[in-house]
Amino acid sequence: MPHDISQHSNDIRVLLVDDDPDSAEEMKDLLQRMDAQQKIEHNIVELLADALHEISQTHYDLILLDTGLADMPTPSAIRSLRDAFSYAPIIATMKYEDPELAAMWVGEGADECLFVGEMDEASLKRMVEYAIKRYHTYSNLHQQSRTHHVLNTLLSLSLKKMPFDQLLKACLDVILSAPLTDMLHQGAILVSNSDNKQLWMMAHTNLDPELVELCQRVEFGQCLCGRAAETGEIQFTDCIDERHENRTEGMSPHGHYIVPILSRGDVLGVLTLYLREGHLQKEDEIVFLQGVADTLAGIIERARTNDQLALAHQQNSRLLSSLTSILIGVDEKQRISHWNDKAAAIFELTAEQVQGKPIAECPIDWNWKQISNEIETILSNSQKPDRFDSRFKQQNGSNRLLSICVTPYNDSSGHSDGYLLIVDDVTDQKQLESEIQQAQKLQSIGQLAAGIAHEINTPIQYVGDNVRFLRDAFDDIAEIIDSQHNLVEQARTNNIATEQIDQLDEQIDEVDLEYLQEEIPKSIQQTLDGVDRVATIVRAMKEFSHPGSEEKTLTDINKAIESTVTVARNVWKYHAELSLDLQPALPQVPCIPGPVNEVLLNIIVNAAHAIAEKVGESGELGNIIITTESKDDWCVIRISDSGSGIPEDARNHVFDPFFTTKEVGKGTGQGLSLSHKIIVDQHDGELSFETELGIGTTFIIKLPITGEIN
Structure with a gap:
């Protein structure tokens, strides 16, 4: 068994490999007698096998x-x-x-070869010191090289795509x-979860499974890893001390470097490395x-950024x-670069079928041709609206209407890189809008129905009265x-009685023939006027409700205004006097008559x-003034009232859907x-207003x- 060696980094540690006890003891004595500073x-x-293990x-x-x-x-055995x-x-x-043999040993890997018989304490000391000095020089160079290699390898790893x-x-x-x-071949990397001040173990090598389980989640401030995260400072220990709170049964003695991984003051995690017990910290x-x-830190931030980007x-x-919208990206070479699922569904073409192909x-x-012309016009003229309509036919033969918005792709220099449709x-939607407009028109007509009936009823009443008068007058005149x-017949026989002539005079006086001769022409004229009035109302109603075109056609705006004023007469006549100042020979305007009539009616x-x-309820009458004029390339219609004006806080919402200042039930x-x-x-027109509180609104x-005609 090898002898224990105390772990002090200032000591020189020497391993003697010798199977001759006497020789080993002699070498040991020489080492002990050396007058070395260390x-x-x-x-x-x-x-040799024991040496390799040691x-x-x-x-x-x-x-x-x-x-x-x-x-x-x-000598070749030294290579291992x-x-x-x-x-x-x-x-x-x-x-x-x-x-010769000594040269072979040096050639195979030994730094020096000594002859024990000639060796004394001084020569051994000189040889050892020289070897140690050379070792430290080489070791420093080697360590610097390995350090750079480690850092370079880490940087190269950061560029790789992996979980x-x-x-x-x-x-x-x-x-x-x-x-x-x-440093032992043991360690771990824990990454911080800043939301709850925890470290999560993400990687480990050669750690006891029980310890891995124990350290899966480490609170900031707990154990050495938590302290490094909390303080942002390297934690060093040369043994298992009281700070090592997370322990397992039978844990081997060891020390630690716990290194916080920081970025701009934020703790991204910690690196924990295991050291042999007794290690001395070095700068x-x-x-x-x-x-x-x-x-x-750079690797973790890059990985997190990549994860966030992904x-x-x-x-x-x-x-x-x-998205419910179709998105079609087109590059600067007019090739399709993007084609979303909605485009695939509507056009029945997959992205694989169209991407990379000219649009x-x-x-x-x-x-x-029409679409490309519109796109070119929009891209070359920033003032033109960026949306237009176009029709297309589906594969099942049904016709659809598309609303197309064009958004250019521009780089930092303003150069076009394509566009997005x-x-x-x-x-x-258009069908629904048409139905809403029709419902609005029917609602307007419904609101006007009673007034129109009243407008028609007045001339009808005096037409009826005059016709009844003419009927009675006709009976009297017939008698x-x-x-x-009878007198004429009797005159032919020269047998006229004076009584008959007197009787005729009495009849003439009784029916007041002179009165009838005076009133009958008036009654006939009044009847004709009444019929004309009814015809005018009916014609105006017909022109308002059924203008005869659902597409743009040249329209007499003055006539449209007159018809609308007639239809709405019963609405305004009780509250206002309405005057028209219409420009004679006003140029006809390309428009859809029906919707324009609805706008005029709504504003009136x-x-x-x-x-x-x-x-x-004062009984006073206000004023409504309607004027028309042609100005430049515009037909300008102004409808002014002498009402109270629009409140300032409502002016920005006048054209908002469902916004109204009227009482509930009086406006939608x-x-x-x-x-x-x-x-x-x-x-492609303009609708605006001018208003002044207490004065009125125009x-x-x-x-x-000069618009196009369909």
């Missing part, structure tokens, strides 16, 4: 090797010892002088290969371990997949005509309600929202005169 401690083994367990500064060992028959003890000196000792725990395990194995005196070890910790990529992928060659039944199938007819009705709210908040959509979205409608 204490020399030694251990003796008898075989140096695997204990650090030695020097080996004195007897060349006559039983298990080392030739040199391989295991690569950086420390080996001095071979020979009992008999043989220069986080496997990466830390590989790093730990590299660190444990570092040439630190007394160069601290410097090396801090370098290792800094490198580990998570963000997964989240973005899930987000893009869950112009994509087998979709749409008007690509955000496409929505708005077929159902006079009959009497005159709102004006009447605003005036009614202001005047209340849809009218102006739909009006804005009709004028701005459907007609809504301004601008429609382009």
